[in-house]
Amino acid sequence: MKSSTFKYSMLTVGIAASLGIVSTANAAESAAASTPTIDNVATATYKIGAIAQTPVQSNKVTVNITQSAAFSLTAKNDDGNATDDYNRSAIVTPKGRVAFNHTLTNSGNVEDTYTLSLAQGGTIPGSTQDASSYDLAATNVTYTVYNADGTVKKATTVTGTDFQNTNIVLKPNEHADILISAKTVGNVGGNSQNLTLSAASTFFTNSDTTKATLTNINNSITKVPVFKITSKVSSTLNLNDPSSKVTYTITVRNDETASYAANANNIIVFNGLPEGLRLADQPNLSVSNNATIVPGNEGKGSSSADDSVRVTLLNLEPGQEATITFDVQKDQNETLTNPKNVINHASVSLDLGENQVIYDSTDGTDPKQNTNVFYPAGDDSEVTDGTTNTTTGSDSAAPLVANQRALSIVSPTKKEIPTSTTESTQVTHSVILSNTGKEVEGDKPGEVKFTITPNANNKVTVVTGSVELIYDADNNPNTPNAVYTITRDVNGDNDLSTAVPKNGAPPWTGMAPNSIVTITYKVESNKAVIDTTETTTVSLVLGGQDVPTLGERIAKNTTTVKGLKLVKEQALNENCAASTTLTFTQADVAASPGNCIVYKITAFNDFSNADARFTFNDLVINDTTARFNNKAQVLTTSTSPAFTIRLAEVADANVLPTDNTYGATASSTAVSGTVTNLAPQKYAAMVFAVKINPDGTTTP
Template sequence: MTSNAFKYSVLAVAITTSLGVASTANAAKSVGDSTPTIDNIATATYSIAGIAQTPVESNKVTVNITQSAAFSLTAKNVDGDLTDDYNKLAVVTPKGRVAFNHTLTNSGNVEDTYTLNLAQGGDIPNNPQGAGSYDFATTNVTYTIYNADGTEKSTQTVTGTVFQNTNIVLKPNERADILVSAKTSGNIGGDSQNLTLSATSAFFTASDVTKATLTNIDNSVTKVPVFKITSKVSSTLNLNDPTSKVTYTVTVRNDENAPYAANANNIMVFDGLPAGLRLADQPNISVSNNATITSGNEGKGTSSASDSIRVTLLNLAPGQEATIKFDVQKDQAETLADLKTTLNHAAVTLDLGENQIIYDTTDANDTQQNTANFYPSTDDSEITDGTVNTVIGSDSTAPLVSNQRAVSIVSPTKKEIPTTTTANTLVTHSAVISNTGKETEGDAVGEIKLTITSGSGNKVTVVAGSVELVYDADNNPATPNTTYTITRDGNGDYDLSTAIPKNGAPAWTGMVPNSTVTINYQVESNEAVVGTTENTTVTLVVGGQDAPTTGDRLVRNETTVKGLKLLKEQALNETCAASSTLTFTQGAVAAKPGNCIVYKITAFNDFSAADPRFTFDNVVITDTTARFNDKAIIQSASTTYVFPVKLDDVTSNSEIPATNSYNASASTSAISGTVTSLAPQKYAAMVFAVKLNPAGSTTP
């Protein structure tokens, strides 16, 4: 701030006073004359002849004395205007100290006593009294009295409280320099506060009270650095990778948008990392503006790792900004409490003197923050979501997002399929995606994708448009799961983020931690070969930020072609006796003309599961007679050998049907019968006998 100095023309005042003209000269000077008199009369007494005579007085002689009283009170700060009675625009910090200089001069020819006082406020044009004031108890006033020849006569320093009603005696042409080292109180940036110094002359109080008191008004404006602190983080932190690191950039700006901003010297910046973070192995710490930066172990963690930085010797004029950078990684010895909104706070400290220290931080919950003592309440605020804060003196910090992703695909399935499927006999395979990490998965494009590929045999293939997701958010059987459809994109991938709700399910928002998604899809077959097996491969493709590199990434689902198995066996009955013990075999039998051969045909439903879709209906078992023409005669009830055709359910392929419950019969062309229903893993058998013709005969 600039200070004000007052200069007054003594000559002009003296002239106008002597001429009896009403003076408009500077109010900080008073001049007056008085004319005391000395009247002198002599007396004498005498006697004659010892007798007293009448006393005698002489004539009166008169001496008229002219007394000239004058004093001035001058404001001496250099403030750009030396013609007023004000010390204006002196700069002070909140609750700081400011110097006001004054001179009280006795310019008359009589000794005078002056009573000095300080008072709050005072009216200065264009410099109104603001919210601040002065603390007289801590204000110091030094007054030094000088002789007429300029040599120092005495000096004394007292508090502003003690200074009140101080009397100073000045002889003609003596002066007193008065230094008011004023301590402000209750003032914040932008405030203006006034102080009045008055001097009252004892001489004029007695002779002309209108000229008895002179005043100077002191004015200071409050200026203070205004800090705008911003903390940003470069990327996410991958907790699956111990070497993963992020870069913090902290900027400190002396906000020039505050009209009361002032230079700041020897700023200190401190950043103590939250528990769970430490400076990286190679932290790359740096600071601009020729400041000094050091690392330390003063963060909130408890391990021995370096987890803090401190910047000192930082100077910022209004509009200047300093940039601080350092790399951070996970402290493996500590737990990071909040993986998604970890906040790293920076704090700025500036010692203004007079025990006034600004503490500004990005942490609104920090009880040490005291900017309300220095700035208007609207000129400091904190934002913790990383967005831009445009308010004067605003601070912001961005949350650190830490990712701990873990996903895998498990639970391959084995299914059986008919040789040729219809819409009712398609087979559903599945695979399970498990989110065992701490992040939501599959809510962003490209984060979780699948590919489903058929085997090389190309007889068992995936049914287009059949892929569904069944989402289990909590692994609680009591909570219903939700179902979604998903289609393949142009690259042949199924992206979970494109899942479409089905059956009233809510919109897809991804897999929360500890949830599962079951991938269901159908396969179909086309003239596949019974007994063959084909695989479909479901591959999990994990992308996005901090994609995990461990965990199962594919399952192979196995599809085995199943159907009706037919086993034909024969047994030699040499005597053709109905009671003969028969031994069936698939191998060749050595028989002689006239022997009998018993054939057994066993039908088996090879599907292993009790799936009603795979129960065979109307299984027709046939053996044509053309194979026996001119070689053997089929035996029946009408032949000598009584061994009729029988077809019935049996428990295994070694059992002979006991009855002909399915009414098998022999005709001139075939032996056949129809099993009305054959469930999975069930058997039915048909037997009949032939008698070999005698050697060389076409008849038995």
């Protein structure tokens, strides 16, 4: 987002034309076209060990040397993009409400009247406009007018319908903040809807109608939590033993595979047991994520025993999962119909506000289920045979049947890696394969296999031949583990039965019940992009007799590429005084000939403190002076005014270096210096100053 800005000379049109002055309507700049500017970008190179890493370029900072009369309409939402006229990708729920913030500013030298209106739609490059839109009658618009000194002049709230053709009068340097509380209509998850705010200047209308109107386009993306509910049962219930019990595990995941998934707060999960089942005498109720779980008597049975659980105060971000467990036994006062195929269903409900409540269930026949109102067609489906449902927002429930085998692949890892690695800077990932069943697993060919699959076309790859197995036969930390190597077959599978002993381990005889195998492998990088995350999927492939259907089959390890972060800032020093308090910004700065600009370049080692291998060596910070040599002079200790160029480590991104520890200097082509070592989570900063030439454009 940024401001749309119109500049216009106070001369008459005829005089302006005769003098060759051009008035402009430029959304990106705050100066007339003939006004010189300084655009500045810093670069840096560095090494990890002896390996050169990917060069880094800072953000651009701009100095507008003069200021013209102007009015601007600024899109103010914090959308991560400060360079356009749009409020992009504001999040809204289906039929929900979203806030768009704008500021209308009279930065000219005449009082002006602005006519404001709202219109459906508008084109934003790179975004789509769906059939969904906004209900202007239910939309509220609050505009607050401020005096030049920042005090409130007046505040008014109207509906979006009444806001049409509203006139706001602003004196020079006055501004109006405009808050649009927009109500969406007809939208489901993933929809994108646009709303255009326009401001027409009476002053420009009377002088040049082609420059009279500014627009900001608001865009909201419809997002909604996407629940993936799974109901699993631990084992077979022995109906001949009244004390026999099984454990139900309900997992609720906010499905991150849906691009429109949003945070969910205060989720309610309910599980009413089928008739014939009740909570065990010792139900061992458990819930993760700091949620609350309580028993109840709201199940489908008619006895007085507790036969339901209710979870409240559950919060899930996309990709997060909550686990609910409780023990169940036969209710001796009720009949358990079809005991070998009893299905336990769980449901989730969430109040989204604006009278919108989403209800999702593992039971596709539940009349209260309404996910079709919130999700696109095809998202959310149910299976009740215990198989894994892979569609977005899918739900699954497993029948209460006998099953002696049970394996799960869990506990994926998250690691950081440089843009390029050597053998010493590779990182190791792992997942845990757990045998919770009653049979030995992986002793026969084809019974237990797994694959390790990196992202397609990625630059973080699995190191060939690095896969190892760490076998914990008894899940006891006090007994030693055995290590094995394993090699992929021609199909890309790793068959557990082919494990080869390492370091004196005994021959492989399979996984005993209640044992675990930790699967490890290394990854390396080659010119990867900083801040990207590569996913490596470890998939469990089971065969043999009585293939288990319970347990996780996929674990995703993530590798985040870390490196150097470089930020360029600038501060105006109007009088070029050494004692002036400086305010640094990445935004445009308005300056005049003769003013000074102080530049600050901050380098940050973005690796976490956990791994000291990733210290940066020979970090060169370089700012090329060719960008402003004809407009400004670099100040040093030998110039007038004098300014000391400094480069040193600093405590954080807001601190200026106090000395020139690393000997930064100014040459005829650049200001630069080399930081010898920069450890993870450490900052280094370089500052220098320039004085704008007296006429703003040429060398004095």
